[in-house]
Amino acid sequence: MNTSTTDLAPSLRERVRVFIESVRFERAITTLIVANAITLGLETSPAVVARFGAILHVIDRTVLGVFVVEVLSRFFAYRRRFFRDQWRVFDFLIVGIALMPASGTFSVLRALRVLRVLRLVSLVPSMRGVIGALLTALPGMASIVGLMALVLYVSAVLATNLFGDTAPEFFGDLGASLFTLFQIMTVEGWPDIARPVMAQLPYAWMFFVTYLLIATFMVLNLFIAVVVNAMQSQVTEDLKGEGEAHTRLILDEVRALQREIEALRGPSTS
Numbered sequence: 001m002n003t004s005t006t007d008l009a010p011s012l013r014e015r016v017r018v019f020i021e022s023v024r025f026e027r028a029i030t031t032l033i034v035a036n037a038i039t040l041g042l043e044t045s046p047a048v049v050a051r052f053g054a055i056l057h058v059i060d061r062t063v064l065g066v067f068v069v070e071v072l073s074r075f076f077a078y079r080r081r082f083f084r085d086q087w088r089v090f091d092f093l094i095v096g097i098a099l100m101p102a103s104g105t106f107s108v109l110r111a112l113r114v115l116r117v118l119r120l121v122s123l124v125p126s127m128r129g130v131i132g133a134l135l136t137a138l139p140g141m142a143s144i145v146g147l148m149a150l151v152l153y154v155s156a157v158l159a160t161n162l163f164g165d166t167a168p169e170f171f172g173d174l175g176a177s178l179f180t181l182f183q184i185m186t187v188e189g190w191p192d193i194a195r196p197v198m199a200q201l202p203y204a205w206m207f208f209v210t211y212l213l214i215a216t217f218m219v220l221n222l223f224i225a226v227v228v229n230a231m232q233s234q235v236t237e238d239l240k241g242e243g244e245a246h247t248r249l250i251l252d253e254v255r256a257l258q259r260e261i262e263a264l265r266g267p268s269t270s
Contacts, residue, residue, distance in 0.1 A: 017077035020070065029070060030123050036063040037117040060113070067095050067116070087122035094119055130231070137230035141223060148219045155181050155211050162207065167197050184208070185215045 019025055039056050042048045049056065071092055075082045082088055094115050121127045156177035163171040170180045170193055184190040194208045 013077055013079075016073055020073050020077060026123055029066075030120065032063050032066055033117060033119050033123070036060065037114070039063075040114050040117075063116075064095075064098055067119075068099070071095050087128065091119055091122055133231035133233070134227065136233065137226045140226040140230070144219060144222045144226065147222075148215065151215055151219060152178060152181055152185070155215070159207065163197050163201070163204065166200050167193075170197075181211065181215075184211065185220075187212070187216060 036059070039059050042052070043056055043060075074088060074091075078085075078088070082092075098113055098116060121131060156174055159171045159181060160174055160177045164173070164177075169176070171177045180193060184193060190208070190212070194204065197204045198208075
């Protein structure tokens with residue numbers, strides 16, 4: 001009895017693993033995530049809630065129950081290996097947050113239910129590749145952030161000294177100058193800031209044009225270059241991994257054929 005039970009557990013675990021890794025199962029979970037995202041959006045409308053609130057609540061609870069069963073199934077199938085995959089841990093945290101009480105002092109957690117939509121990132125390989133590329137680009141982005149902060153600070157000090165008396169609402173102190181220059185860096189309404197200053201200081205255009213060229217067209221493009229480079233590296237690694245996996249699959253098939261040939265030769269030889 002104990003032997004049969006021991007043999008049954010690995011086979012059941014393998015069946016569960018094959019099922020949860022199947023394409024149909026992943027598509028079903030993806031469909032549920034999208035449906036849950038739609039229902040969460042509908043719940044933001046008081047008119048819809050007043051009419052269909054009970055139905056939306058049932059759908060929400062049902063989808064959450066499916067997610068809990070899915071996570072438990074993955075934990076049963078992978079056991080300790082469950083926590084070796086960062087995306088499985090990510091799904092575990094998202095579902096765990098959804099299970100927290102959303103009443104009383106924890107009512108703010110009710111809004112965090114929308115985080116379930118982020119599970120699409122762990123299910124869609126292309127999205128996982130983008131996130132991986134962004135994480136890879138973080139070290140290079142940190143250096144660019146430091147450079148941008150340095151440019152912004154130096155420019156703010158210059159602007160405060162040059163235009164503080166002319167436009168105190170924009171450059172009256174260091175804090176105001178930092179905020180104004182950050183707005184200019186986004187190229188949002190910067191002529192409305194520059195023209196009043198240029199009306200009193202005609203040569204102020206030299207400062208604004210130089211700052212825009214350095215902060216916007218150079219530093220921000222460095223951000224894009226780092227991210228694109230990281231994404232290209234990620235794609236190269238993914239292609240390399242797929243090639244190695246394909247090679248291993250071919251080798252496994254060749255070994256299986258060799259074993260079959262040896263098995264066929266055995267009786268004739270004897």
